[in-house]
Amino acid sequence: MGAELGALERLSAHIARSIVQQIATVSASGQSPPAACKLDLKGYIDGDISSSIDLGSYDISTLIESGRGSVATETPFETSIERQQESHASTGNEVIPSEEHIPRRSSRSRRALNNDSDSETSKRRKITGGLRLRPMGSANQSMSPEAEENSQAPVRRLQADVREKPQRRTARDEPALRPSTLSKLIVGIWEQVFSSMSFDISVVSSEWRTTGFQTHRSLISDLAQGEQPSAVQVPPATVPERTFTGMNLLCRKISQASRCSRALEVVVQASWIEHFDRQVQEIAKEHPQLSATKARMKALAQACSEIGWSEKEIRNKMAIWRGYKEIKDHGGWVCLVFAGMGIYRFCKYRIGFDPESMAILRRTRTRFEVAADTLHPHWRDMLTIVGDTSSRVYNGHPHDWVVSDHDDPVPLKQTYLQYDPQFSFTHLDSSVVDPYAFGANDPRQVAVQSHQAAHVCNVCGEKQSEDVTESTCRCFPNLFGSDQLPVAPVQIFRTKNGRNNGLLACCPFERGVAIGEFTGLITKGLEGMDVMQAEAEQRYQIYQGREGNYTRFVNHSCRPNSQFQRFVWMGTQRIILVSRGIEAGQEITVDYSDAYWRNLPKTCLCQESCCRFKNQDRIQPRIETASPGS
Ligand SMILES: C[S@@+](CC[C@H](N)C(=O)[O-])C[C@H]1O[C@@H](n2cnc3c(N)ncnc32)[C@H](O)[C@@H]1O
Structure with a gap:
């Protein structure tokens, strides 16, 4: 029996050491730990990995979290006494975190705010500099209300999980900010x-x-x-300069x-x-x-x-x-x-x-x-x-395919044949000017100030140049700079609620980042069809019916996550679809404007609680913004 207990103790110590090592690895990686960290314990008899014995699953998120605090931000300038004092400083009279659970980053501010120390408790708690497994019934357990009442010491409610502390909660309790692995x-x-x-x-x-x-x-x-x-x-002689x-x-x-x-x-x-x-x-x-x-x-x-x-x-x-x-x-x-x-x-x-x-x-x-x-x-x-x-x-082109979660991808053309048997779509990287409408002139041109020797960005005031080493304007570097991607990380997808296709973000787009330029045929005089109405030195339209890019597939939402913005690049006005903050996997949407929906015999299917066009009789006119409205 004694030998078995000894073996079990050794096994337990081994598991504890492994957990501490894993926590140190997570901490050292500097990355946020995942929302939920499970420890799955499995046993194998005689090394047979196919016949594993399930020994249970344990939530070690708290350990991981506290381990980050104590392992990752260790500095050589703090003495253990300082740390002990910090461990006893509490923000009120309700929480005394154990030494294992003190987040180092926040401890500095706690120290500034609290100087109280409790010599009795500090004797009991020794800082070890890392994590240790706490024996059952140790100090870091909640007292019953009766025990608290009977206690002679000042009443301090102990809590096992310091994540309950408000200053920690902000970072940890926002699921949208912590993507799963x-x-x-x-x-x-x-x-x-x-x-x-x-x-x-x-x-x-x-x-x-x-x-x-x-x-x-x-x-x-x-x-x-x-x-x-x-x-x-x-060979040394061949090392190239x-x-x-x-x-x-x-x-x-x-x-x-x-x-x-x-x-x-x-x-x-x-x-x-x-x-x-x-x-x-x-x-x-x-x-x-x-x-x-x-x-x-x-x-x-x-x-x-x-x-x-x-x-x-x-x-x-x-x-x-x-x-x-x-x-x-x-x-x-x-x-x-x-x-x-x-x-x-x-x-x-x-x-x-x-x-x-x-x-x-x-x-x-x-x-x-x-x-x-x-x-x-x-x-x-x-x-x-x-x-x-x-x-x-x-x-073909990545946007020649319409993807879906539930069906196989289908060619883009196929999704329009029921509306337009002649449907075709050519992918354009940049807009083309309709020679029948504007001859050789580009109506998007903006007059350059006569005193300016080079193109200057009217947003940041920096120099614009097609040569990335010359350009200092960093307004949309993923469109007009060195960060350009061959294709934007978006896909055209089949919507589930009757809006035909839409645009899906494969990667996140931070707020203010360009999703893409609204490209198409630069023309004028079109009526009764979807066009972007714009104006530089003169009025013009961008028509995406037959040629353009993925911005053509952006649907309307009354709570959009992107917007159209005018931007002048090298003296030519561009319309840019700019993110308001988009998560990977979200549909990209824009507000088409009231002008678009006015008199349109369609109902908005954005399904937002603030939807303005689900009942077309109730449309309240709003100030018009750049949109694909006609
Ligand atoms: C520029 S297209 C957008 C892409 C379009 N869904 C497609 O499959 O080609 C605009 C058209 O999409 C549809 N649409 C976009 N947003 C919508 C919404 N919120 N509710 C209903 N239909 C919408 C309307 O038919 C609208 O005329």
């Missing part, structure tokens, strides 16, 4: 898909060859052929190569799990006398000797690789190729591995594939490394 993973995938990084393995591997290394062999093709990677050596531009190009090439290598690594590791499982089945078939556990051990031993890793190393990696496989099974290979480093964290902590998250991945899969196939037509070539030869499914 799954949301982070998904946004990470979108960011990669819409980035300017190449996922064309042949391009990246040829770029690898021209990095200045004296090697004629490609690391990536070596790997694809199952050979040992060639040793990359840089690099300019800053050269360094920028090198940096880009190396990032590309490492990004692609990472994608291949994750793909191979997920596939390895499939092969491992198959191997176990084979062994079990060949040796029916072996238990499932023994068959696994045999396969594991083979892997250890062939890869050259210890069993412990492989076991640790396997847990994460199994996560990759699960993500692939639900979200497809596309998730693995484009996930970047975020996937490691997601699989290591396994916080989002629940059926709901997996269902979200399944629903998002074709949306990822539409964007990946159209923006990176060769991304599937990477899958040949594991023998998958699937070919591109979605051709």
Whole structure:
């Protein structure tokens, strides 16, 4: 019995140490901990990971939170006595946080406000500088009201969870500001898909060859052929002298190569799990006398000797690789190729591995594939490394497809045929001037002040130039600067309530960031159809019926999350769709204005409680703003 208890104590200490290490890792990463941190305890008998014993699930959010406070912001200049004093300072007479739960950041302000210390309690509590597991019945537990009454000491209500303190609540209790790990993973995938990084393995591997290394062999093709990677050596005489531009190009090439290598690594590791499982089945078939556990051990031993890793190393990696496989099974290979480093964290902590998250991945899969196939037509070539030869499914422009949570993507044209059998839409990066309406003149031109030698932004007063190194205007850098993306991270989606299509934000857009320019045909004199009415030196219209960009698909809302703004770039007026703060996955909406809805035989379906046009008889005229109203 004594020996068993000793073993249990050692096990308990081991688990405690592991938790503290994990908390230190979360703290050291500097990132906000997820809203809910669960500790799932599983046991394996004889290392058989398929027959796990569920030992329960525990909420350790409080530990993580307090661990951040005590581990992440430790400074060498604070003595333990100072910390003890802080631990006893309370904002009133109701809370005494234990030392483990003192958030370091807020402790400074507490110290400034409170100088009281309690020598009795300070003797009892020793600051250890990290976290320790609290024995049952220790000081940090709520007293019953009776106990409080009987107590001779000043009454102080103890509380286990300092998150109840008001100053902590502001940061922790706002769910919209703390995306779950799954949301982070998904946004990470979108960011990669819409980035300017190449996922064309042949391009990246040829770029690898021209990095200045004296090697004629490609690391990536070596790997694809199952050979040992060639040793990359840089003879001193051949180290190239690099300019800053050269360094920028090198940096880009190396990032590309490492990004692609990472994608291949994750793909191979997920596939390895499939092969491992198959191997176990084979062994079990060949040796029916072996238990499932023994068959696994045999396969594991083979892997250890062939890869050259210890069993412990492989076991640790396997847990994460199994996560990759699960993500692939639900979200497809596309998730693995484009996930970047975020996937490691997601699989290591396994916080989002629940059926709901997996269902979200399944629903998002074709949306990822539409964007990946159209923006990176060769991304599937990477899958040949594991023998998958699937070919591109979605051709054309990323906005040639209408996506949906519940149905397969459909070609844009198909969603308009019932209204207009001749429907066609050409994607424009910038507007085109209708020569029949304006000849060779652009009606959007704004006269430049005669004393100005260069274009000056009328918003920030800085110089504008097409040369990014010359331009100091940073008003919309994602449209007119070095931050430009090949395509905005948005998709056209099928609305559920009869508004036909709408525009969906794949990534968040901060307030004030440009979602895109309202591009189309610059014309005049159109009536009875949706146009943007605008005026620079002269009046003009922007018509998006047959050509334009994704801004054409923005629906109206009486509580919009974006707005149209006029902006002059290099002497030409532009209409920009600007975010008012949009979360990833939200529909992007704008207020079309009263003028648009006036006399329109349609009812607004925005479903906002403040909707002004659900009953057209009650429309109250409002001041007109730039809108696609006619
Ligand atoms: C510029 S288009 C927007 C994209 C459009 N939903 C589509 O599928 O092409 C404007 C048209 O969308 C529809 N629409 C936009 N917002 C709406 C709303 N809040 N309620 C009802 N219909 C709306 C109306 O038919 C409107 O004339």
